[in-house]
Amino acid sequence: DASLAEVNSFSPSMPISPSSMINQYKFEDEPELGDLFITVDDPESHITAIETFITYRVVTKTSRGEFDSSEYEVRRRYQDFLWLKSKLEEAHPTLIIPPLPEKFIMKGMVERFSDEFIETRRKALHKFLNRIADHPTLTFNEDFKIFLTAQAWELSSHKKQGPGLLSRMGQTVRAVTSSVRGGVKNRPEIFTEMNHYMETFSQKINVLDKIAHRIYKEEREYFNEMKEYGPIYTLWSASEEDIADSLKGVASCIDKCCKATEKWMAGLSENLLPILHEYVLYSEILMGVLKRRDQIQGELDSKVDALANKKTEKDMFSEEIGKLEDKVECANNALKADWDRWKQNMQCDMRSAFTNVAENNLHYYEECLATWESFLASQTVDLHVEEDSEDRP
Amino acid sequence: LLSSRAVEPQSEGQCAPVDSLWRRYSEFELLRNYLSVTYPHIVVPPLPEKRADFVWHKLSADNMDPDFVERRRIGLENFLLRVASHPVLCQDKIFYSFLTQEGGWKEMVNETGFQIKADSRLKALNATFRVKNPDKRFTELKHYSDELQSVISHLLRVRARVADRLYGVYKVHGNYGRVFSEWSAIEKEMGDGLQSAGHHMDVYAASIDDILEEEEHYADQLKEYLFYAEALRAVCRKHELMQYDLEMAAQDLTSKKQQCEELATGTVRTFSLKGMTSKLFGQETPEQREAKVKVLEEQIQEGEEQLKSKNLEGRDFVKSAWADIERFKEQKNHDLKEALISYAVMQISMCKKGIQVWTNAKECFSKM
Numbered sequence: 203d204a205s206l207a208e209v210n211s212f213s214p215s216m217p218i219s220p221s222s223m224i225n226q227y228k229f230e231d232e233p234e235l236g237d238l239f240i241t242v243d244d245p246e247s248h249i250t251a252i253e254t255f256i257t258y259r260v261v262t263k264t265s266r267g268e269f270d271s272s273e274y275e276v277r278r279r280y281q282d283f284l285w286l287k288s289k290l291e292e293a294h295p296t297l298i299i300p301p302l303p304e305k306f307i308m309k310g311m312v313e314r315f316s317d318e319f320i321e322t323r324r325k326a327l328h329k330f331l332n333r334i335a336d337h338p339t340l341t342f343n344e345d346f347k348i349f350l351t352a353q354a355w356e357l358s359s360h361k362k363q364g365p366g367l368l369s370r371m372g373q374t375v376r377a378v379t380s381s382v383r384g385g386v387k388n389r390p391e392i393f394t395e396m397n398h399y400m401e402t403f404s405q406k407i408n409v410l411d412k413i414a415h416r417i418y419k420e421e422r423e424y425f426n427e428m429k430e431y432g433p434i435y436t437l438w439s440a441s442e443e444d445i446a447d448s449l450k451g452v453a454s455c456i457d458k459c460c461k462a463t464e465k466w467m468a469g470l471s472e473n474l475l476p477i478l479h480e481y482v483l484y485s486e487i488l489m490g491v492l493k494r495r496d497q498i499q500g501e502l503d504s505k506v507d508a509l510a511n512k513k514t515e516k517d518m519f520s521e522e523i524g525k526l527e528d529k530v531e532c533a534n535n536a537l538k539a540d541w542d543r544w545k546q547n548m549q550c551d552m553r554s555a556f557t558n559v560a561e562n563n564l565h566y567y568e569e570c571l572a573t574w575e576s577f578l579a580s581q582t583v584d585l586h587v588e589e590d591s592e593d594r595p
Numbered sequence: 596l597l598s599s600r601a602v603e604p605q606s607e608g609q610c611a612p613v614d615s616l617w618r619r620y621s622e623f624e625l626l627r628n629y630l631s632v633t634y635p636h637i638v639v640p641p642l643p644e645k646r647a648d649f650v651w652h653k654l655s656a657d658n659m660d661p662d663f664v665e666r667r668r669i670g671l672e673n674f675l676l677r678v679a680s681h682p683v684l685c686q687d688k689i690f691y692s693f694l695t696q697e698g699g700w701k702e703m704v705n706e707t708g709f710q711i712k713a714d715s716r717l718k719a720l721n722a723t724f725r726v727k728n729p730d731k732r733f734t735e736l737k738h739y740s741d742e743l744q745s746v747i748s749h750l751l752r753v754r755a756r757v758a759d760r761l762y763g764v765y766k767v768h769g770n771y772g773r774v775f776s777e778w779s780a781i782e783k784e785m786g787d788g789l790q791s792a793g794h795h796m797d798v799y800a801a802s803i804d805d806i807l808e809e810e811e812h813y814a815d816q817l818k819e820y821l822f823y824a825e826a827l828r829a830v831c832r833k834h835e836l837m838q839y840d841l842e843m844a845a846q847d848l849t850s851k852k853q854q855c856e857e858l859a860t861g862t863v864r865t866f867s868l869k870g871m872t873s874k875l876f877g878q879e880t881p882e883q884r885e886a887k888v889k890v891l892e893e894q895i896q897e898g899e900e901q902l903k904s905k906n907l908e909g910r911d912f913v914k915s916a917w918a919d920i921e922r923f924k925e926q927k928n929h930d931l932k933e934a935l936i937s938y939a940v941m942q943i944s945m946c947k948k949g950i951q952v953w954t955n956a957k958e959c960f961s962k963m
Binding site: 398406416427435451452549564567574578581 | 743757770778784792935936939940957
């Protein structure tokens with residue numbers, strides 16, 4: 203069974219026994235993961251006769267032994283990231299593979315190759331690779347290593363190797379047949395809970411994503427109106443004498459608040475929006491992972507049912523069933539551990555994202571407050587000066 | 596015609612026979628028209644708007660809306676206070692009886708016959724004519740009033756749009772509250788933080804209503820001066836009219852004097868149809884000529900007296916108008932400066948509220 207072998211992709215010399223593999227996923231001794239640093243930057247446009255595409259520079263710095271060098275620089279295009287993701291999913295069907303940015307944003311007004319789109323994508327790709335690097339299992343995946351280190355031609359030739367289309371088709375066929383039964387009836391309670399959780403989480407995160415986008419949109423409209431507002435006070439001050447300074451003061455305050463609004467918006471778009479979007483994608487991924495686990499279970503269940511009917515080939519079946527039982531247990535443990543890890547990360551990410559939003563908003567109001575308070579101080583000083591001069595004989 | 600009933604405050608300084616009485620908006624309009632016509636050299640305080648204008652979308656544009664009615668009531672009260680505190684206008688009898696006399700006030704006003712003057716004034720305000728020697732000060736003032744009108748109405752329009760957008764930002768945050776609450780139901784550790792943060796989001800979203808209501812007062816203060824600009828302009832126009840009238844009278848006098856001279860000396864310096872016809876159909880008799888001269892001499896004397904009184908009138912007008920304009924300028928500068936200060940105070944209060952809410956929210960989030 204190909205999938206079983208690839209799970210153990212980092213240490214082929216170790217004995218492939220089910221029990222040792224099960225222990226791996228308990229993450230009792232988590233390997234040192236702080237030794238792989240990846241950046242994604244420098245998008246470049248490439249124009250060929252057939253197509254135009256963007257490549258991104260991927261720089262890897264590492265102190266790990268299994269890497270021949272301590273620094274690598276390669277260029278990768280979106281397709282390459284897609285390939286990596288699918289390889290990881292193949293190798294680890296019940297691990298939570300981080301999301302990739304979407305191929306194409308249809309509903310937004312962002313053009314395919316606009317600077318904004320490319321930058322958003324670049325940041326998401328950077329996140330993607332770093333999440334893999336932080337994952338205790340995925341970080342040691344062979345295809346991941348090749349992705350980070352191979353030159354363009356090396357990667358192409360490597361891509362052409364591997365299980366290939368037929369085996370992938372085989373997997374799909376198996377997936378389809380087992381999905382008929384779904385593996386739901388013998389599903390352990392914990393996974394049913396996970397399913398319920400993910401259904402609600404998915405709903406809520408989607409709504410949050412929409413709300414955050416709406417807030418951004420309203421802030422932008424507010425900013426646009428504010429831009430027009432301040433200058434009117436300046437215009438007015440031109441026809442006045444006594445109150446010209448006060449009017450100019452108000453104009454300057456409004457302009458400063460306007461700039462603060464820009465920062466307000468930037469904070470939202472750089473921090474909260476990408477995180478929420480990532481978790482929208484994560485929720486889809488998690489639903490998929492739960493389904494795949496069910497499918498693996500389903501394979502076992504259907505074989506068990508078949509055994510109940512055929513009494514002659516019992517021995518052969520028992521061996522197969524034994525293997526499938528191990529596979530299910532592996533998959534379940536992998537998912538359980540990764541689920542706990544994902545939930546912890548999610549909590550951490552949400553906490554920091556929303557705390558950041560609150561801080562951002564605080565800075566906005568504090569800046570505006572300071573602006574208006576200094577204006578007020580300047581005005582009341584004038585009043586006191588006037589009053590004093592009136593009192594003098 | 597829309598009416599709003601306002602309860603009058605007690606009139607200032609004098610013992611009022613009536614403590615309070617009811618007045619319709621139309622009666623306020625009548626009072627103001629009367630004052631504008633009777634005191635053309637005074638910058639008469641304006642009435643609040645009859646119809647809701649410069650509204651941002653959440654405010655009702657409905658004239659029957661209780662908030663609008665209340666704001667208009669305050670505006671009418673403010674109008675009366677302005678008149679009552681004006682050194683000249685407060686002494687007017689019609690104004691006094693507006694405050695004190697329940698019935699028959701309308702008839703009293705009409706009896707003054709101001710309506711006739713009102714009609715001609717209206718015509719004059721809208722007529723176009725050119726003054727040969729305009730008073731520079733009044734021309735500048737008219738430009739100023741035009742600029743003031745234009746800039747304040749632009750300001751009010753944009754302010755309404757800004758308010759609209761700010762409302763949107765705050766209100767959308769209210770959606771966080773509901774979703775956080777629903778999400779907290781499936782979370783164990785994050786639940787409390789989410790729930791309490793959601794509450795603060797609700798507080799934030801709700802706070803904008805009071806903030807924007809307060810800002811309406813600022814808008815109303817600006818609106819008063821938007822309408823004051825119109826009153827200022829009316830005084831300038833009145834002066835223009837008087838000047839034009841004066842110039843026409845002077846011109847008329849000059850031409851009559853010339854005619855007289857021509858008749859007396861027999862020389863025709865100016866073209867006149869009469870002159871031509873007399874040339875064609877024969878000269879006038881000396882008796883006829885003498886009669887004409889006599890008539891002209893009478894007219895000239897009348898004209899000179901009229902011109903003298905018009906000049907005097909003009910000088911008086913300029914003197915008293917300019918005194919009131921100076922008074923108005925000081926009032927305007929004081930009021931607008933105060934309005935700007937109160938606007939700053941409002942912004943400060945809004946920022947402080949924002950800081951409080953987000954400080955609380957930050958604490959909740961950090962506990963998630």
